[in-house]
Amino acid sequence: METPWSAPVTEMLRAGAETDLTSFDRGGKHGFDGDKALGKAYMRERGRHLAELQEKLYAAGRSGESRSVLLVIQGMDTAGKGGIARHVLGMVDPQGVTVSSFGVPTEEERAHHYLWRIEQRLPRPGRIGVFDRSHYEDVLVVRVHDLVPRDVWEPRYEEINAWEQEVVASGTTIVKCALLVSKDEQLNRLADRLHRPDKYWKYSTSDLDERAHWDDYQQAYQAMLTRTSTDHAPWYTIPANRKWFARLAVTELLIDALERLDLEWPEPDFDLAHERARIERLRLTGG
Ligand code: ADP
Numbered sequence: 001m002e003t004p005w006s007a008p009v010t011e012m013l014r015a016g017a018e019t020d021l022t023s024f025d026r027g028g029k030h031g032f033d034g035d036k037a038l039g040k041a042y043m044r045e046r047g048r049h050l051a052e053l054q055e056k057l058y059a060a061g062r063s064g065e066s067r068s069v070l071l072v073i074q075g076m077d078t079a080g081k082g083g084i085a086r087h088v089l090g091m092v093d094p095q096g097v098t099v100s101s102f103g104v105p106t107e108e109e110r111a112h113h114y115l116w117r118i119e120q121r122l123p124r125p126g127r128i129g130v131f132d133r134s135h136y137e138d139v140l141v142v143r144v145h146d147l148v149p150r151d152v153w154e155p156r157y158e159e160i161n162a163w164e165q166e167v168v169a170s171g172t173t174i175v176k177c178a179l180l181v182s183k184d185e186q187l188n189r190l191a192d193r194l195h196r197p198d199k200y201w202k203y204s205t206s207d208l209d210e211r212a213h214w215d216d217y218q219q220a221y222q223a224m225l226t227r228t229s230t231d232h233a234p235w236y237t238i239p240a241n242r243k244w245f246a247r248l249a250v251t252e253l254l255i256d257a258l259e260r261l262d263l264e265w266p267e268p269d270f271d272l273a274h275e276r277a278r279i280e281r282l283r284l285t286g287g
Helices: 036-062 081-087 116-120 135-139 156-169 183-193 206-211 214-228 243-260 272-285
Strands: 068-075 097-101 128-132 172-180 235-239
Touching: 036 068, 036 243, 068 081, 068 135, 068 243, 081 128, 081 172, 081 243, 135 156, 135 214, 156 172, 156 214, 172 214, 172 243, 183 206, 214 235, 235 243
Parallel strands: 068 128, 068 172, 097 128, 172 235
Antiparallel strands: none
């Protein structure tokens, strides 16, 4: 299939100093020339490519390569964070993927530095790690609700940049996706959860309390995107009102990250000719 993208997703959705959430089109298709049906068909094709790249990464990890990929997903309630893990990573071998969700810190976690629990969940060599929420909660919910004073959360932006630089230097490619849903669409999705028995379980009475802080959250997201989108670990702003689009965009970003690793299938660590000859002998002798 010919590419339906008019420009690389990495360029179109890359966040930086010029990112302005107040004008960002959360329902847009940013360079995708096609409808939902085309998007879904294209996603299947790209999924096969993603699966092959992931298998190469896994194979490289088994052969002693140290590299890995970390996908960080942030987004307001209902933005579709869980759907990314299910629908994007669902297209690859689950053995090679570890998904970690970060909720309210436990007592043990609170006793440590906020990056402690994050570090435990970094992907091992050859794996793709997915963070459903992340260390960025420590400059989002923590900032919005004053869970610590400003002079404690303020230096975290720089601290996170420096920490991520070390993680990247140790061989982990970091791809950060902010799923951006509009305020209206969030209300539709919350309402939907109250009208479908298969979605009641997703509803939390605190979701509406959090929604009341929408503007503060937008400011916190804005600061996060402008202050922590670095060359070593860029943020991508993902329009999330169309779920199919958000999932396709994240698929493309993962493919890009894996392609940049320039992975090769590992060479055999055994004598190929000798092993082939052994099999041939067994064929001939019926053994
Ligand atoms: P989800 O809402 O993603 O389905 P949970 O019900 O476990 O998952 O909710 C996660 C909650 O934990 C969110 O409200 C989030 O803001 C909160 N949280 C995550 N990290 C932190 C943190 N470091 N400090 C305080 N709250 C946090």
